[in-house]
Amino acid sequence: MSYDLREISLDRKDKKAGKSEDWMYDSDPRGTGQRVVMRYQESRDAGATVTMPSKLRRGLPRRTGSLCPECVKIIPAVLYEEGGALVMKKECQEHGEFKEVCWSDVDMYLKAESWAFDGVGIQNPAITDATVCPYECGLCNLHYSNTALCNIDLTNRCNLKCPICFANANAAGYVFEPTFEQILYEFAVLRAQRPIPVNAIQFAGGEPTIYPHFVETVKAAREMGFAQIQVATNGIRIATEEGFIEDCAQAGLNTVYLQFDGLKEENYVAARGKPLLQIKMKAIQRIREMAEPKPTICLVPTMVGSFNEDQVGPIMDFAIENSDVVKGVNYQPVSLTGRIPDEEREKLRYTLSDLAHDLEEQTGYATVDDWYPVPFVAPISELVSILTDSAKTSFTSHPGCGLATYLFLDRGKDPVPITRFVDIEGLMEDMWELSQRARDAKIKFVSKIKALNLLRRHFDEGSAPSGMGLRTFLRTLGTMFKEGNKRGASDFSYRMMYVGGMHFQDNYNYDIERVKRCVIHYASPDGRIIPFCAYNTGPVFRNEVEKKFAIPLREWGRRHAESADS
Ligand code: SF4
Ligand code: SF4
Numbered sequence: 001m002s003y004d005l006r007e008i009s010l011d012r013k014d015k016k017a018g019k020s021e022d023w024m025y026d027s028d029p030r031g032t033g034q035r036v037v038m039r040y041q042e043s044r045d046a047g048a049t050v051t052m053p054s055k056l057r058r059g060l061p062r063r064t065g066s067l068c069p070e071c072v073k074i075i076p077a078v079l080y081e082e083g084g085a086l087v088m089k090k091e092c093q094e095h096g097e098f099k100e101v102c103w104s105d106v107d108m109y110l111k112a113e114s115w116a117f118d119g120v121g122i123q124n125p126a127i128t129d130a131t132v133c134p135y136e137c138g139l140c141n142l143h144y145s146n147t148a149l150c151n152i153d154l155t156n157r158c159n160l161k162c163p164i165c166f167a168n169a170n171a172a173g174y175v176f177e178p179t180f181e182q183i184l185y186e187f188a189v190l191r192a193q194r195p196i197p198v199n200a201i202q203f204a205g206g207e208p209t210i211y212p213h214f215v216e217t218v219k220a221a222r223e224m225g226f227a228q229i230q231v232a233t234n235g236i237r238i239a240t241e242e243g244f245i246e247d248c249a250q251a252g253l254n255t256v257y258l259q260f261d262g263l264k265e266e267n268y269v270a271a272r273g274k275p276l277l278q279i280k281m282k283a284i285q286r287i288r289e290m291a292e293p294k295p296t297i298c299l300v301p302t303m304v305g306s307f308n309e310d311q312v313g314p315i316m317d318f319a320i321e322n323s324d325v326v327k328g329v330n331y332q333p334v335s336l337t338g339r340i341p342d343e344e345r346e347k348l349r350y351t352l353s354d355l356a357h358d359l360e361e362q363t364g365y366a367t368v369d370d371w372y373p374v375p376f377v378a379p380i381s382e383l384v385s386i387l388t389d390s391a392k393t394s395f396t397s398h399p400g401c402g403l404a405t406y407l408f409l410d411r412g413k414d415p416v417p418i419t420r421f422v423d424i425e426g427l428m429e430d431m432w433e434l435s436q437r438a439r440d441a442k443i444k445f446v447s448k449i450k451a452l453n454l455l456r457r458h459f460d461e462g463s464a465p466s467g468m469g470l471r472t473f474l475r476t477l478g479t480m481f482k483e484g485n486k487r488g489a490s491d492f493s494y495r496m497m498y499v500g501g502m503h504f505q506d507n508y509n510y511d512i513e514r515v516k517r518c519v520i521h522y523a524s525p526d527g528r529i530i531p532f533c534a535y536n537t538g539p540v541f542r543n544e545v546e547k548k549f550a551i552p553l554r555e556w557g558r559r560h561a562e563s564a565d566s
Helices: 012-016 106-113 180-191 214-223 236-240 244-251 265-272 277-289 309-321 342-348 352-363 374-388 424-437 441-458 470-483 486-491 541-549 553-565
Strands: 051-053 062-067 074-082 085-092 096-103 117-119 149-155 200-205 228-233 255-259 296-300 326-333 402-410 414-417 495-502 520-523 529-531
Touching (some): 149 180, 200 214, 214 228, 214 244, 236 244, 236 277, 296 309, 352 402, 374 424, 374 441, 424 441
Parallel strands (some): 149 200, 200 228, 296 326
Antiparallel strands (some): 051 117, 062 074, 074 085, 520 529
16 A cells, blocks of 8 residues: 655654654545644743643542442542442432442552642643543543543454454444544644653554455554554464565554453453464564564453452563563553443452552562652652653553553563662652752753662662662663664563553542543544543543544455455
């Protein structure tokens, strides 16, 4: 397939000068009869600020806004402690009372919320007069955070028919598959976001690798300046098609987010309808054996209570054994959609603190104290933005959304959590304080030296993995950040392993304060950007977006047959 990027003209000269990166999009990808003309200027702003102290109310009990799981109306909720857990209670006048455990360990939650930071909002939101969250997604003027990672659904078709999946084309009865031109338009909207152009995208679906123009799409994303390009996949095409992953890597794919529910074949059979473990192994092996450039792999297990919780440790051990290519594990506790009776829900419910406890119990090398919430690292973004006069992505999600830690792998295999040799709490506190002082342009140069000194002060060589000095540590971090992915660290005898957990919301535990701060979004062909937990749950914008652009399954089959004949 060929495409013409003249419509989206990159003015490379300007880009080099660091002032602007101009491109224009001049056509009608939305099918509205109106042409779209966009111009993007790189955001360079003296004293750029991307992070604020959080407005979130903290401490328990406290009130928040939620949704009725039956009628999805906004209803008040209270968060409180019960039996050592964080519990949400709410009442709908029509459908009665609902109670849900949000975190099984309230102390872990309270530690997480002490690290809340907010973003500065969007300067150019699509919706400028919103008053009711989460029903006016756009992004809108009420939204706090920039887009840290944007999902782009390429198709709802899939090469599997998972019994647990309700979103694929066969179940939905229609095909949602944006045209290549529509995808380019979505890219344009994302790169135009202010104050921070979106840098990271993830192709999703359905199974995105079966999109007819997949490799070209990756290439176009790279040409339009996305630094991190990843694909969420079941791995089938990588495992079975000679040359496919090589083409993707050449086009600019950085990371494969590989669906990976554990090391027990019966789990795949139950959840996905067929044995898939060997497919996963083959996909990993293929990436291992390919020549550079090769993408990194992040394993993505969906965690379901009483189903695969015994797999937390084995998955982590497996990732470490394969750390030459696997650079992270992102556990995703299940989001329980649809009506589920209380007893069944209690059985399936799995929270972030369950994950931290299971990892500690099943491995012994990472404890519950090693985890920090996603916004914990926001002071780094703030300091770097201020020191470079350039707005950088800030991970200002609600602290209840996700947790993460890093393991350093001594000699490539013995895991040492970063918390053992870096006083990371002291480091983040000092970085935040320094960022507040560094706004004064006169002390910017001094601040850069101070930032380096902070790392020195909070690094404890005596507790670091054997033979690791501050220099090696800084080089490891530096190479990682420079390359925009985790591959840089593999040049050293120490490998780094990202361990994360993201608990997408459902209508039982929905907290409007979370979705307002969401950093993981979806792009829609109509130009809107919609937070993940409003796209898939709550108001479920997915249905509206897909129906607007979908064609009936039969019609798609007919057109497809015709184009195959011609
Ligand atoms: S989730 Fe964000 S974009 Fe959607 S209505 Fe709420 S504040 Fe606005
Ligand atoms: S996707 Fe959901 S869980 Fe993740 S940051 Fe957004 S609101 Fe929070």
